[in-house]
Amino acid sequence: GVKKFGGEQVFPDDIIIRQRGFKFHPGRNTYYGVDHTIHSKIEGKVVFEKDQWRKRKLLYVNVEPATHANRYVMPPPPYCYHPELFPELAKNNPAPTNYPIYKKPPNPKNQVKFAGKAVETPLPNTRIKIPESFLQNKGNDTPVDNTPVIKEYLDRIREKIAPQTQQQSQEPQEVEIKSNT
Secondary structure, eight states: OBSSOTTOEEOTTOEEEOOSSOSEEEOTTEEEOTTSOEEESSSEEEEEEEOTTSSSOOEEEEEEEOSSOOOSSOOOOOOOOOTTTOHHHHTTOOOOOOOOOOOOOOOTTTSOOOOSOOOOOOOTTOOOOOOHHHHHOTTSSSOSSOOHHHHHHHHHHHHHHHHHHHHHHHSOOOOOOOOOO
16 A cells, blocks of 8 residues: 655655555656565655556656755764774774754644734743852852842842741740650
8 A cells, every 4th residue: 555645755765655566656766676565765755647648547656856855863873882892893983972963843834823923931941150150159148240140040049048047047946855755
């Protein structure tokens, strides 16, 4: 049966159609296997065509090349030998690197359309970087670098902590010791 329909994205060696006999014939950028399965040679989009000049209409399966190569699936990492098990082969291992992670752009068809203006909201994951000089001078209440963002952040912390510390210092805790005898 048909595994990839017209207009679907295929990669090299993907199965497009599994069949016995040639109901569908391989066309451009496709090839067939021993069991008449049609595979794609390249990355692209599946297109079905009829041969209009023959009396018996033949269906051809073609793959149109992709205009932009796939950038969403990372290539597999290179093969590396274990340095303790194969030390002589591990010398040729590639240097460790950080592979980029590709993110798929959002599909405009799935996005909800809103009427009106977009409301600007602050980002929830904004992080405030506290300078190293402040972390080193823990005894001082004020940081060396007095930026307004840090002052505001510290004021919020002091407002939350101050009432708790005042209550604890005013009310001494009474502990009763009970003996089991």
